Every structure is written in structure tokens, then in C-alpha cells.
Amino acid sequence: MSIRLVNVGKIYKSGEVETVALKDINIEIKDSEFIVILGPSGSGKSTMLNVISGLDTPSSGEIYYNDEKISDYNEDKLTKFRRNNLGFIFQQYNLLQNLTVKENIEIGSSIGKNPLNIDEVLDAVSMKNEKDKYPYQLSGGQQQRVSIARSIAKNPKIMFCDEPTGALDEETGKQVLEMIQNMNERFKTTTVVITHNPNIAFMADRVIKMNSGKIVEEILNTKKRKASEIKWG
Template sequence: MLISIQNVCKNYRAGDIETAALKDINLEVNKGEFVVVLGPSGSGKSTLLHVSGGLDDVNDGTIIVNGEEITKMKGSQLTNFRRKELGFIFQQYNLMPNMTVFENVEVGARLSHHPLDVEKVLQEVMLDDLFSQFPYQLSGGQQQRVAIARAIAKNPSILFCDEPTGALDEETGKTVLEVLQRINEEFQTTIFLITHNLGIADMADKVVRMKSGEIVEVRHNTHKKRASEVSWA
């Protein structure tokens, strides 16, 4: 079991008002799975990603990632674990504007003791002809693929994806999803992706539906679609 989430609760307080973002969450993710978490805004899916990836703490419960109980980690220990073991992709690309495509990806590789070959990763994300380009010279979809390559280059156990196609049009979004699907299959990287796009669930091994801070359904796809085949919404 690569991720084990046990009885996790997360509350946020604003003044005298406390909101339950996660309510007694239990979920397991196996190595190599492509997991898609669905839900409307406010359902708790982003919070689930943040606590699972050690970006936020929990009020109660246990999260074990790759054999390590991250809910017991604090400060530099948690930072080092994230740096070595986990990859993150967000809607914002967060690329270094003064670095080339190759140099941006190389930054990710340098964070790991067992990185992947930067050139091979760029080939996998279909950017091997843009090594020397700068971010401002790239389209949004190309910049997102650079962000994916940077996260993958350090050879993470899990790749956490927070609405990675949310700001992209259908054609570009499907290209990005195709890259994630190839990364999952080529490197056996576990993908944990949250989205409001229902069609993306068709390419997942496991689909998790959330509502009001709770998991309301977990199902498995016996026949997965290719990224190019998913319906877009």
C-alpha cells in the first residue's frame, strides 16, 4: 500500500466559525495506480490532496505514505520527505523564467538521490525539441508539460496533480493527460489527480467521489480510456 489514509479529519477556523473540510476519511492507494478524485468546489478534494502530500496537517487521523507516517512528521523532516519522495503539479506552472526548459527540469532532478535522466523525461513529455527555450516562448500546455517533467525528473513515488488541466482548452488538456498517462505506464509512477472534470475519471484505475468533506463513492474502472478518448466538460 503506497498511501494509507485512516480516519482523517481536517477543520479550518475563521474567527468563531469552524468548518469541517474532511470528515473521517479512509482511503488506500496502491503503487502504480492512477487515482482520480472528483467533486465540486468545497467538496474537500483539494484539502485531501494537501494533507496526503504533507502540504497541510490534520486534526485527527493517520496518513502513511510509502511506509512513512507523515502525520507524525514536523518541519524539516516533512520538507525533506516531500522533496525526496513526492512530486506536485498545480494549475500554475511555477517555472523559473530565467531558466531554459532543460534547466527547469534539471532543478527537479537535483532534488533526488535517484533522479531520472532529464533528456529521457523531456522525450516522454514530448518536449525534446525545446530544450533551450525559455518559459515565455512556450504555450500554456507546453509550460504545463515542463512542470510535469520537472516533477517527474526526481523520480517521485507519487505525483500529486491539483487540477492540472483546469486552465487549459480541451485539445491542450488532453495532451497533458496523455503525458500523465504515459508517465504512469512508463515509470509506474502513482498518480493522484483531483479534478472537477467528470470525463477524466474514465482514464483512472480508481475513482474517488467526494461531497461535503466526505468520500461518497470509490469505484474501479475495469476498462480505462486513453486520454484522447475522454469526454470533456
């Protein structure tokens, strides 16, 4: 499933004050691509993720998924579209503390139209041996793996990752990035990672650099790196 943004803008209004968060965004993301949207705090990258994924609506312009124009959808249609097509990984794990690892993943699986096999997903994130544990019994990195597994279990067409390693140390962060990279390669899930860490950009098929609400540069990586190969600091 490809994504296309045409002249997309986003303005936030607070009383008389207007803040331009996105300006004239034109971009196409191809099916199965691994994209990194890179920029400093305040560059518009999180707004970009929210608008592309239908968590927020653009002030102007058009957003297409294949030939579906989702920028015209009302909230109900957007919610249904997200549920059927998109997965999300956030910096916070958002796991249900009273459910086991497997049960948390099953929640993601239950809302998918064509869900993946739970055991295969557990294996993909190296959490098979921990499937009966509760979140409080896991490290931060393991909880993030469960979060990834829950998102991928529904078999989304596109996965959005918002600073997925922001709260993790280098070793754990690289392990989590490796999981996301493996998901992209194994399940052909179109993957969009938002980050301020320029080293993560080396993992992408394409890097979209943002500043002041605009795309300032696009870089095609001719030689992608594995998560284990990137520098951290």
C-alpha cells in the same frame, strides 16, 4: 509506495467559527495506481490533496506511507519527506522565466535521490526540440509539459496533480493528460489527480468521489480510457 488514511479529519478555525473540511476519511492508494479524486468546488478534494501530500496537517486521524506514519512528523521532517518522495503538478506552471526548458527540468532533477535521465524525460513529454527555449517562447500546453517534466525528473514515488488542465483548452488539456498517463505507465509513478471534470475519471484505475468533506463513492474502472478517448465538455 502505498498511502493509507485512517479516520482522517480536517477542521479549519477562524475565531469562533469552525469549518469541517474533511470528515472520517479512510482510504488506501496502492503502489503505481492512477487515482482520480473527483468532486465539485468545496467538496474537500483540494484539502484532501494537501493533507495526503503533507502540505497541510490533519486535525485528527493517521496518514501512513508504507509503514511510515507521516501525520506525526514535524514541519522539517515533512519537508524532507516531500522532497525525497513526492512530485507536484499544479494549474499554475511555476516555471523560472530566466531558465531554459532543460534548466527548469534540471532543477527538479537536482533534488531527487535517484533522478531520471533528462533527455529521456524531455523525450517522454515531447519537448526535446524545445529544450533550449525559454518559458515565454512556449505555449501554455508546452509550459505545462515542462512543469510535468520537472516534477517527474526527480523520479518521485508519488505524483500529485491539482487540476492540471484547469487553464487549458480541450486539445491541449488532453495532450497534458496523456503525458500524465504516460508517466504513470512508463515510470510506474503512483498518480493522484484532483479534478472537477467527471470525464477525466474514465482514465483512472479507481475514482474517489467526494462531497461535503466525505468520500461518497469509490468506483473501480474495469476498462480505463486513454486521454484521447475521453469527452471534454
